[in-house]
């Protein structure tokens with residue numbers, strides 16, 4: 001693909017859909033300039049897909065093929081298969097009988113492989129050959145992959161239900177680690193940039209929501225942490241609660257009434273606390289404490305204790 005290097009170097013801030021994450025953006029840029037296969041490693045809901053789409057939009061005219069890694073995904077889904085009807089027509093060993101798989105659709109675009117570590121080993125091996133030799137063996141065929149794409153994979157390191165990526169496959173990648181938004185400010189920006197305008201949210205109420213999510217995230221007792229989607233969810237649900245209650249502006253009770261529904265199922269407590277507290281109780285308690293200690297003035301703004 002032509003001009004990618006130039007395009008990347010010409011603009012300082014190129015991945016504008018992603019707020020913050022400056023180190024990640026720099027690493028991605030550098031990886032792309034040298035034509036590496038990239039593996040973005042990070043928890044759910046921190047902007048991996050958004051970033052990959054942004055890369056496609058600025059570098060490959062939006063050409064973006066997404067493959068969802070899963071234990072059911074087969075080599076044939078990915079690379080292609082022999083079509084029985086065409087095989088009857090052209091003969092089973094003829095290349096015309098071959099129907100191209102998803103990977104071919106990514107030519108001159110971004111091939112985005114989500115949750116690469118959820119794929120069976122067999123598929124990882126097929127991919128290995130494609131990335132290395134641009135060749136694969138399917139059925140009796142040696143298929144040449146004359147395709148040109150930017151490969152971006154993702155992996156959630158905390159997902160224990162998955163295959164380990166083999167060392168040989170990992171050796172084909174540069175890994176870029178992505179974390180939760182570095183500051184409350186960038187998390188607030190992410191949330192407000194997506195504002196659907198359902199109801200007005202005063203700054204201090206937004207502060208309370210983001211503080212709550214970030215405090216739960218940083219709590220040592222929490223094993224599975226709430227993502228940026230949780231922040232967005234809390235913001236939107238508080239807004240719709242206001243509407244349901246006939247107001248055009250969010251008040252304290254609207255937030256209070258959405259915390260359990262938005263946050264409780266998104267977290268998992270560490271085993272040592274799990275038997276003492278439920279996620280619902282934990283989230284409620286966190287909210288009460290934060291409201292009491294840092295935002296006591298807000299209760300007066302509606303909803304009572």
Ligand SMILES: Nc1ncnc2c1ncn2[C@@H]1O[C@H](COP(=O)(O)OP(=O)(O)OP(=O)(O)O)[C@@H](O)[C@H]1O
Nearest residue numbers: 017018019043044045046047048049050190228229
């Ligand atoms: N740094 C960021 N800048 C802009 N938007 C962000 C950022 N981080 C998260 N988001 C927003 O959070 C939501 C989730 O992001 P996205 O779907 O890209 O996450 P993901 O890492 O791909 O999640 P998953 O692992 O679950 O697929 C989106 O609405 C996205 O716009």
Ligand SMILES: [Mg+2]
Nearest residue numbers: 048049050114
């Ligand atoms: Mg995603």
